[in-house]
Amino acid sequence: MNAMVSVDRVRFLVNRFRERLWVRPLTVCLLSIGAAFVAKLFDSTALGAYVPAITSDSIEALLSIMAASMLVIATFSVASMVSAYAAASNTATPRSFSLVVADDASQNALSAFVGAFIFSVVALTAAKNDYFETAGLFILFALTVLVFAVVILTFVRWVDGIARLGRLGSTMDKVEKAAGNALIRRRDAPTMxxxxxxxxxxxxxxxxxxxxxxxxxxxxxxxxxxxxxxxxxxxxxxxxxxxxxxxxxxxxxxxxxxxxxxxxxxxxxxxxxxDARRFEDDPRFGLVVLSEIAGRALSPAVNDPGTAIDVVGRLVRLFHQWCEPAAARDADSPMYERVEVPRLSVREMFDDAFTAIARDGAGQVEVSVRLQKALRSLASIGDASVRDAARHHRALALARAGSALDQPEDLAAVRDAAGDNAK
Structure with a gap:
């Protein structure tokens, strides 16, 4: 049973590690400790005769500045990330938390700041104890300058990223990307x-x-x-x-x-x-999370129909990706011929995506109109299952709008968006 480790299994495990905040900083810390001692290896070479002499005082001054500042910046970055995570759960949906935590820019920034702090402490301790000679001091100085450059560039990039991390638009982008990747993977391998x-x-x-x-x-x-x-x-x-x-x-x-x-x-x-669903192997989960974001936006406490309309547009893009031609495969000779897997139900995917929006947005004409236009567009796609599901949900959404809208003009606008042949 364990003789064969598939690529998908490795991918699943790697994604679980990516969601752990301590993995990347710990890796960078170990590399930083190693880098501080790499300089000593050059003392056994003839490099010292060709490089300028660097005083230990100058290196110690730089390392002291780095050690004093990096821990403060790392603490500040953690506080900012925690605030962003809370904002993502409150403004979007708690189900998006795993995607926000796995944000590469934030994890890279935290890793760089913590790694720079560890590097400076270890290198400063070694330098104060006269551990390095001429060549080692020169390499240590070069590494210190390099670490400074990496920290500055990372901080500049991170400032732009942390301003968006946890914001509703950024969270929706992450959910759409995760849902799209899962849909494309299942589209290309409908039965895995x-x-x-x-x-x-x-x-x-x-x-x-x-x-x-x-x-x-x-x-x-x-x-x-x-x-x-x-x-x-x-x-x-x-x-x-x-x-x-x-x-x-x-x-x-x-x-x-x-x-x-x-x-x-x-x-x-x-x-x-x-205990929880995951995005990468569950295409329907991404659709559910986007629908949840739209449902929260349509609640009376938030009253943000624009976000719901944005979600509808994202769902249309995802279903268009689903209907694009898949990679050519020989269905008669699958890779795993002794395993049978059912295909995803397109009708259930449409239920996940549009039922809540049609229900919660039935009383708002702008949402109902946009939903009808979106479903009308999907109904024009050549894929028969998508076309049938889109027509079914057009009829359901139109019926809900007819029960919720009081003004005849609003209902007429929704019916006009649905088209004369909505059934």
């Missing part, structure tokens, strides 16, 4: 490089052992197990599914009964179950 699942699978049922959301399914591990017992595995719970001990994760078909009984527990281990 496995076979298409049968409508009614038959076989031994594998149930979940924990309660939570399926975050990732290791198809490569399922393939390895299925080959070992000469079975077929039909996945019943895609990433994003909420599972309980009575909810099937998969069905095992055609396996030897003894081998299946002894090793079927390994099938459940291929399903990563956690």
């Amino acid at each position: 490089n496995a076979r298409v699942a049968r409508a009614r699978p038959e076989g031994a049922t594998v149930f979940a052992t924990t309660i939570g959301y399926v975050q990732y399914v290791d198809i490569a591990a399922l393939q390895t197990w299925a080959e070992a017992v000469e079975a077929r595995v039909v996945v019943a719970a895609l990433p994003g599914t909420f599972v309980t001990p009575d909810r099937p994760l998969a069905y095992v078909c055609d396996a030897d009964r003894d081998g299946r009984a002894d090793r079927s527990g390994q099938v459940a281990d291929a399903f990563q179950v956690g």
